[in-house]
Amino acid sequence: MRQKVKEAVGAAIETMLLSAGGEKSPPPAVSVEVPPEEKFGDFSTNAAMVSAKIFKKSPLKLAEELASALRADPLFESVAVAPPGFINLVVKKSEWTDEFRGIPDDNSEYGKLPAREGEKVLVEFVSANPTGPLHIGHGRGAAVGDAIARLLKKAGYDVAAEYYTNDTGxxxxxxxxxxxxxxxxxxxxxxxxxxxxxxxxxxxxxxxxxxxxxxxxxxxxxxxxxxxxxxxxxxxVILDDIKADLDRFRVRFDVWTSERAFHASGAVEGALNSLLAAGMIYENEGALWLKSKELADDEKDRVVKRTSGATTYLAADIAYHADKYKRGFTKIIDVWGADHHGYVARMKAAVKALGRDPDSLQPILIQIVSLKKDGQIVAMSTRSGKFTTLKEVLDEVGVDAARFTFLTRSHDAQLEFDLDLTKRQTSDNPVYYVQYAHARISNIFVQHQNAGNTSRGIPDWTLCNEDEVSLMKKCLAFPDLVEDSAKGLAPHMLTHYLVELANMFHKYYHASRVITPDAALTATRLALVARVRTVVKNGLELLGVSAPEKM
RNA sequence: GCGCCCGUAGCUCAGCUGGAUAGAGCACCGGAUUUCUAAUCCGUAGGUCGUGGGUUCGAGUCCCGCCGGGCGCACCA
Structure with a gap:
């Protein structure tokens, strides 16, 4: 729906541009969004404010003119102007119900966006050294990386998930x-x-x-x-354990790559040689250096081959990334721990040295997870053997709660994982709140069947009240959330949306009975909640969280 | 010392690439179920968005200084 509105607004601006005598500047960045309050309508646009300069008119006057143009569009019930120049749009109820009807009753495809031709994305994540079990920090990276991969797939990208093993050195x-x-x-x-x-x-x-x-x-x-x-x-042995943990955590990889293999195949030497020939690497004091300072404004140039003749980790990573591009990926996402942030510049430099666009490499830095246990922050270090493993966390709080908790926060905010709270919270945890919405709806259908019904009946969408239309609108925003959270590589946006949707449903459930003596009304409400369930289920699926029928 | 991230309600965090009166969960207090699961719903309270300037129609969001916390600054990975 947002897309439809966007097109309508875009068309109105274009018409105005033409009648104003010309292709002047390109159309400005107009945003169409759901306003903070319902009284402002279904959507609002800043179109008038951002294009006021082009038309050399005051935002308010321009808004009025655009509004009267939009009023001619049968999509809208009403169009209003609010200072300092917002245009608030209310979409006709029949438009909403028509589109809502298009959501499948029960189909995991809903929310899938059209395929994006020529876009191949690689998401590399976890990639923990096989020197110890995965700890809780890896768990966060795993949850985020996996959700990003799922989201991008849903958003129409061709995606591969990959784990790089530093199995040498x-x-x-x-x-x-x-x-x-x-x-x-x-x-x-x-x-x-x-x-x-x-x-x-x-x-x-x-x-x-x-x-x-x-x-x-x-x-x-x-x-x-x-x-x-x-x-x-x-x-x-350790890698097998890691794989088992990830499997249990519902994290799947399409490809496992090995650092050792890049050395063995000569790819590392080859990459260094070609960069040397291209003048991107130079020799100094018996070592080979990447010109990372010049290439990406790094603090200094970085050694890729030591005086001892041994190559550095960076050298292997250059070969690895060259390989990623050779495999045809147009966008490369590296999910790293925040302690690797100093690595971003040199990796961008490497990409540039390889003749690729540095912007095609997008490192995501996952901030630290501090674990709180018995009210105290637990320090972690792999080498000293003091850490809380992912396995221990999963044993205590379960896969669903762990994944959901990791995906509630933005990846660049530090996260305090309170083990006792998350464990104890079994009745109040947001993850159960969302899952409960799914289970409740499922139970409605069980009840309906138990009453001897074999069919859900034929819905009559004109029977929908205001609450029901609001619920529909929320559901229909799901594809927009897929788009936005995929674009922002921010799964937590989807998580928050699901909590909001669950909240709307629980309210509705409390206010209105789905199964009523009125057959047509029952059929309509069954059709409504079935679609709500589809969205909840598909949303949870993207987070890698299960959608139970019963709780 | 330099660089990156963060600072929003008592606590944990949202606030979508600058938009309208800053939100949610937890905790606290008070209510709601003869009817599809109370793992639910309703209500009260809680804020100088660390701080001082700047940019503009408009700043929690962008720029600069300062304060506080975290993480990095290797011919380690």
Missing amino acids: LQMENLGRSTLVRYKQRFGQDVPFPENGYQGEYINDIAKRVADVHGDKFLHSAEADALPFFSSFTGE
């Missing part, structure tokens, strides 16, 4: 050494634990598995011989 060595030492300690050897080793209990478990399968086979071999096995074995 110093940290992996460090990880392998940690397991190796634990392994030796199991056999009674007095070996000191590495200073920067991973101290988590899970390392012990993995050491035990090695001992169970291989006995003391590695006890006397040199560290250099044993380490590769311990590194890759530990990494694999």
